[in-house]
Amino acid sequence: MSHASMSRLARAAWRGSSAQQGLVEAAGLAVTALPPQSADAIVLGGGHNGLTAAAYLARAGLRVVVLERRHVLGGAAVTEELFPGYKYSRASYLAGLLRPQVVSELRLHDHGLKYLVRDPSSFTPSLPGSRHGGKSLFFYSSTEATQTSIAQFSARDAERFPAYEEFLGCMRRVISPLLDGPPPDLTSGNWRRRLASLGMARDAAIAVAKTPAGTLASLAELFTAPAAHVLDRWFESDMVKATLATDAVIGALVSPRTPGSGYVLLHHVMGQVAGRPGVWAYVEGGMGALSNAIASAARAAGAHLHTNSEVEKILLNEAGTAVAGVRLTGGLAIAAPIVVSSATPMRTFVELLDAGALPPSFTEHIRHTDYSCGAFKINLALSCLPQFACMPDAPPGVPGPQHRGTVHFETSVDEIHEAYLDASAGRPASRPVIEMTIPSALDNTLAPAGCHVASLFVQFAPYQLSGGSSWADEAFKTAFVDRVLDIVEEHCPGFRRSILHIDALSPLDLERVFGLHRGNIFHGSLSLHQLAYNRPATGYSSYNTPVRGLYLAGSGSHPGGGVTGAPGRNAAAVILSDDGGDEVAWR
Numbered sequence: 064m065s066h067a068s069m070s071r072l073a074r075a076a077w078r079g080s081s082a083q084q085g086l087v088e089a090a091g092l093a094v095t096a097l098p099p100q101s102a103d104a105i106v107l108g109g110g111h112n113g114l115t116a117a118a119y120l121a122r123a124g125l126r127v128v129v130l131e132r133r134h135v136l137g138g139a140a141v142t143e144e145l146f147p148g149y150k151y152s153r154a155s156y157l158a159g160l161l162r163p164q165v166v167s168e169l170r171l172h173d174h175g176l177k178y179l180v181r182d183p184s185s186f187t188p189s190l191p192g193s194r195h196g197g198k199s200l201f202f203y204s205s206t207e208a209t210q211t212s213i214a215q216f217s218a219r220d221a222e223r224f225p226a227y228e229e230f231l232g233c234m235r236r237v238i239s240p241l242l243d244g245p246p247p248d249l250t251s252g253n254w255r256r257r258l259a260s261l262g263m264a265r266d267a268a269i270a271v272a273k274t275p276a277g278t279l280a281s282l283a284e285l286f287t288a289p290a291a292h293v294l295d296r297w298f299e300s301d302m303v304k305a306t307l308a309t310d311a312v313i314g315a316l317v318s319p320r321t322p323g324s325g326y327v328l329l330h331h332v333m334g335q336v337a338g339r340p341g342v343w344a345y346v347e348g349g350m351g352a353l354s355n356a357i358a359s360a361a362r363a364a365g366a367h368l369h370t371n372s373e374v375e376k377i378l379l380n381e382a383g384t385a386v387a388g389v390r391l392t393g394g395l396a397i398a399a400p401i402v403v404s405s406a407t408p409m410r411t412f413v414e415l416l417d418a419g420a421l422p423p424s425f426t427e428h429i430r431h432t433d434y435s436c437g438a439f440k441i442n443l444a445l446s447c448l449p450q451f452a453c454m455p456d457a458p459p460g461v462p463g464p465q466h467r468g469t470v471h472f473e474t475s476v477d478e479i480h481e482a483y484l485d486a487s488a489g490r491p492a493s494r495p496v497i498e499m500t501i502p503s504a505l506d507n508t509l510a511p512a513g514c515h516v517a518s519l520f521v522q523f524a525p526y527q528l529s530g531g532s533s534w535a536d537e538a539f540k541t542a543f544v545d546r547v548l549d550i551v552e553e554h555c556p557g558f559r560r561s562i563l564h565i566d567a568l569s570p571l572d573l574e575r576v577f578g579l580h581r582g583n584i585f586h587g588s589l590s591l592h593q594l595a596y597n598r599p600a601t602g603y604s605s606y607n608t609p610v611r612g613l614y615l616a617g618s619g620s621h622p623g624g625g626v627t628g629a630p631g632r633n634a635a636a637v638i639l640s641d642d643g644g645d646e647v648a649w650r
């Protein structure tokens with residue numbers, strides 16, 4: 064059946080289901096209870112990318128149904144009140160990568176999105192008595208203030224810092240336009256896509272041509288070299304380099320000394336908040352408030368959003384050439400000529416499609432995707448703010464600059480490299496890399512007065528463990544959590560006593576709770592061979608798949624993971640321009 068005829072049938076069913084939904088809403092019941100039996104497009108997964116795709120498709124007039132397996136929308140960009148009164152950004156914790164077009168086109172501020180910009184953005188304490196003598200490093204929004212802080216460690220580094228910022232800004236300006244559409248790929252797609260590819264390649268070439276020659280060479284270096292090598296060129300102070308190097312390893316099982324880690328660093332500084340490049344912010348109400356704003360835009364455009372609705376199978380037509388809809392766990396089938404999956408490539412192509420539905424070479428490629436990551440997340444409820452040993456005079460209980468930004472506990476690149484070596488041997492790092500944030504220092508909607516929530520993003524806890532260990536072993540997991548808390552305690556005496564509740568998510572928990580294959584926070588690692596025209600597989604980087612009508616719109620597609628909304632927005636644009644040779648039913 065063509066998109067057009069399928070769509071006409073679906074539209075009739077939709078009117079019925081909307082009326083039904085209205086009744087359910089009027090009765091004050093959950094609107095998630097009754098998914099319609101058919102739609103123009105089904106969005107599989109209600110993470111922020113699925114919601115973004117749904118919003119754009121619904122705005123274009125398609126009848127869209129979003130199906131999310133969890134009880135809550137947002138995927139890894141979610142707020143959960145795990146203990147009464149304490150609301151956590153349970154997985155992702157900072158916004159900065161969300162594409163500005165998504166914010167403005169979907170009018171997300173009107174739908175409740177509110178950024179809380181952090182200043183300072185980063186704090187690296189050192190222990191009194193250590194070689195850094197209890198001095199701490201701050202990165203502020205003011206370059207001059209940051210230079211003053213850096214100068215405590217190296218006058219030369221302080222002087223060079225503005226040029227480093229300009230260098231990253233230059234890289235950002237070159238790369239950024241490539242995030243907002245399918246990546247240049249002349250090897251696949253119809254003529255319109257290839258033409259669009261040429262346009263993007265031309266824009267990138269112009270941006271590169273406008274770049275000073277030295278910077279272009281540095282861009283090539285940043286893509287291919289170890290981040291540590293790049294940082295060594297710029298800076299001499301261990302404190303400065305260690306703090307900047309963490310961006311090169313977050314969510315990636317690599318060392319700053321691994322070639323290609325420079326790209327991960329670039330990925331993390333690619334964003335902007337409220338027009339300020341490279342800035343990260345909290346979202347008032349936690350990251351779920353960002354997803355809820357997108358959900359609200361999708362609902363306003365007419366999309367139907369359903370939680371507790373797990374897709375068990377993606378259904379194909381009789382010939383096995385095109386999608387026909389999905390079947391939910393429990394048996395309900397929903398017909399649609401378009402299915403947009405925002406689940407991981409592994410789940411979409413290997414778990415939800417029948418074996419044989421895809422060319423074997425494609426399935427092989429997906430099966431061999433690198434999902435190594437090493438992320439572990441700890442969410443805490445605290446009875447009071449941590450008191451840092453290096454700031455003994457700070458008034459207790461009063462949020463200060465040390466509480467607002469991301470706290471880093473590593474003071475040399477060697478420490479990060481050591482942690483990587485443990486993890487690459489299948490052992491959780493004996494001294495893992497930690498990013499601690501305390502969003503309640505800026506957002507009083509998250510915890511009861513005087514109390515706080517803290518998030519510890521921990522790197523270098525591999526999914527695949529050696530020596531028969533398992534994250535399912537509670538004692539093993541608790542021992543690792545203890546190790547992490549001990550590091551914070553070292554810097555903040557009394558910290559452990561202030562802990563009221565702990566939510567600890569191992570890589571296995573990230574897989575089980577959020578559906579993140581092998582706990583990879585980006586739906587597949589951001590290694591160079593898994594980016595651009597190779598994401599998720601060569602020839603399928605334009606959100607299309609070997610099955611007609613099936614699209615991929617999650618972080619497993621270009622430009623990769625992070626709370627960007629880019630895959631969702633880009634996929635919707637491709638779908639809306641993709642008639643596959645048929646009439647486009649919704650125009």
Ligand SMILES: Cc1cc2nc3c(=O)[nH]c(=O)nc-3n(C[C@H](O)[C@H](O)[C@H](O)COP(=O)(O)OP(=O)(O)OC[C@H]3O[C@@H](n4cnc5c(N)ncnc54)[C@H](O)[C@@H]3O)c2cc1C
Binds near residue numbers: 108130132133626
């Ligand atoms: C611990 C952690 C910390 C992070 N920190 C940050 C950060 O601070 N900033 C940042 O920008 N990024 C961060 N990230 C990365 C970022 O959160 C993710 O890359 C991004 O949220 C993924 O969004 P998505 O919409 O592509 O996929 P997801 O959020 O993974 O959404 C996919 C959805 O599909 C659903 N699903 C799966 N299978 C089915 C099925 N069969 N039926 C129905 N539904 C299904 C899942 O439940 C999920 O809700 C972090 C991630 C993690 C895990």
